[in-house]
Amino acid sequence: MQIEGKPRDRITEAGAVIAGWTRLWSQLLVVHVAGPDGRCRGCPSSLNVAPLSPCRLAELAGAAQAAYRAQSRERGARA
Numbered sequence: 450m451q452i453e454g455k456p457r458d459r460i461t462e463a464g465a466v467i468a469g470w471t472r473l474w475s476q477l478l479v480v481h482v483a484g485p486d487g488r489c490r491g492c493p494s495s496l497n498v499a500p501l502s503p504c505r506l507a508e509l510a511g512a513a514q515a516a517y518r519a520q521s522r523e524r525g526a527r528a
Contacts, residue, residue, distance in 0.1 A: 460505070464512025468520060477510035 467474060481491035483502035491506065492499040503511065 460508050461512050461516075464509055464514075465516040467509070467513045468516035470513070471517065474510040474513035474517075477506050478514065481507035481510065 464474075477491075481489050481502070481504050484490040484499075487501055488499040489502045489504040489507065490499070492504050
């Protein structure tokens with residue numbers, strides 16, 4: 450199965466899906482931050498080197514936060 454679209458587009462779409470799960474993405478933003486070496490502190494592994502920050506989970510959480518804020522602005526504009 451092939452997934453169409455660019456990886457960034459898929460992250461944006463997934464972020465929109467989880468935008469309402471504020472506890473999830475807010476905790477991801479707290480945990481998945483850059484360490485002193487520029488690698489994600491939330492992605493430790495004894496087998497692999499942690500990815501450079503921002504990792505995919507941090508990107509997903511950021512996309513969810515952006516979608517949540519956009520949805521909040523839309524609701525405010527309608528009120």
